[in-house]
Amino acid sequence: MTIIAFVGGGNMAAALIGGLLQSGHPAASIRIVEPDAGQRERLTARFGIAPMARADATLAAAQLVVWAVKPQVFQEAAAPLADHVAGALQLSVMAGIRCEAIVRATGSPRVVRAMPNTPALIGQGISGLFARQEVNDAEREQVRALLDCTGQSVWVEREEALDAVTALSGSGPAYVFLFAEALVQAGCDMGLTPEQSRQLVLSTFRGAALLAEADGAPLAELRERVTSKGGTTFAALESMRADGVASAIARAAQAAQRRAAELGRSLG
Ligand SMILES: NC(=O)c1ccc[n+]([C@@H]2O[C@H](COP(=O)([O-])OP(=O)(O)OC[C@H]3O[C@@H](n4cnc5c(N)ncnc54)[C@H](OP(=O)(O)O)[C@@H]3O)[C@@H](O)[C@H]2O)c1
Structure with a gap:
């Protein structure tokens, strides 16, 4: 024992x-x-x-x-x-x-x-x-x-890789909550109730993550499967592309990684 x-x-x-x-x-x-x-x-x-x-x-x-x-x-x-x-x-x-x-x-x-x-x-x-x-x-x-x-x-x-882990999964739940908050608010602005919006958004996050795990295909391919040219998802993703969402997310993760390294140095 x-x-x-x-x-x-x-x-x-x-x-x-x-x-x-x-x-x-x-x-x-x-x-x-x-x-x-x-x-x-x-x-x-x-x-x-x-x-x-x-x-x-x-x-x-x-x-x-x-x-x-x-x-x-x-x-x-x-x-x-x-x-x-x-x-x-x-x-x-x-x-x-x-x-x-x-x-x-x-x-x-x-x-x-x-x-x-x-x-x-x-x-x-x-x-x-x-x-x-x-x-x-x-x-x-x-x-x-x-x-x-x-x-x-x-x-x-390598031990330093834990700073990258911190930037992805350690801090990651907060990024997901921010994305979810913004989407729930958008739903409310479109006339859904906060409860309806929350249920739709949280279920979508869970379902998308489970689908990606079960399917195993590259994330880009999974994204393309739900994006028909000229359709609704296409319109949303074009808007995100114009706003630089992907590079903003990468910069955010890098900021978390830098902060993890700084905290590590100051804590010894
Ligand atoms: N929670 C998470 O999801 C998460 C995620 C990643 C990493 N971590 C890490 O996990 C660690 C613990 O987090 P936590 O959320 O479990 O924190 P927590 O709930 O605050 O637990 C820490 C416990 O340690 C006790 N403690 C304080 N001083 C002590 C001492 N001298 N000797 C023994 N025990 C003492 C605290 O008592 P008092 O209440 O009296 O201070 C408290 O009950 C942290 O380093 C955190 O960075 C947590």
């Missing part, structure tokens, strides 16, 4: 713990460090696991330590654990904190970084994963299985 310790018992930790329990992992093998009393109560009520208020020597039994605190409190959260967790595999879901900072703070060279996104909270997320070379194949598999509880995952070969 692998003992897994979570440092931070917030949203992301809860999504992972829920997935672990559902996949048959025993509650008795899960430890949680969570300083907030209200949050500890909620975790106990939801999972039947009593979190500890602060780290102690019992954490030395953990084979896997999952870092799920906000990046700004990582150093403070790590200090009391440093003496206990150097022998464990470290998995971080913290945005921006580089592997080297985790190695320094924990004393363990075996570090995997994950960049999840918010749909993980309903089991529909996607995570980018990067492992340092000290992490062996069985450990990579263990981490992938844990993250699979929250959706899908994609391995990247």
Whole structure:
């Protein structure tokens, strides 16, 4: 039985713990460090696991330590654990904190970084994963299985690629919401009710994504299939082309990637 310790018992930790329990992992093998009393109560009520208020020597039994605190409190959260967790595999879901900072703070060279996104909270997320070379194949598999509880995952070969993952899937739900908001508003302007508009738009996003996954054809081909020359979709796409929508999206993603790199440098 692998003992897994979570440092931070917030949203992301809860999504992972829920997935672990559902996949048959025993509650008795899960430890949680969570300083907030209200949050500890909620975790106990939801999972039947009593979190500890602060780290102690019992954490030395953990084979896997999952870092799920906000990046700004990582150093403070790590200090009391440093003496206990150097022998464990470290998995971080913290945005921006580089592997080297985790190695320094924990004393363990075996570090995997994950960049999840918010749909993980309903089991529909996607995570980018990067492992340092000290992490062996069985450990990579263990981490992938844990993250699979929250959706899908994609391995990247270079740590910097996680900044691109952040720019696509990490921040991506917000781009989708912006596009959806604008389309819902357009529907309202055309006389649909907000409820009708919202249902039409959200269902269209879900359906289009599922169709693209199921079909597997290149996205450009899928787009062309619904675009007959001179038709309604053609008119909309011509308007988007004239407005430079595709290049605006590319610039936005690049801005997110640059910001992820900057945050990574400032957080160490
Ligand atoms: N939510 C997402 O979808 C998502 C997506 C991508 C990446 N992430 C990353 O995942 C990490 C966690 O995010 P989250 O949404 O789960 O945040 P969260 O809900 O705020 O959870 C963090 C938890 O850690 C606790 N904590 C604070 N200081 C601590 C300490 N010294 N020792 C132990 N625990 C401590 C917090 O308690 P208090 O409430 O008392 O502060 C809180 O319960 C972040 O680094 C975030 O960047 C999250």
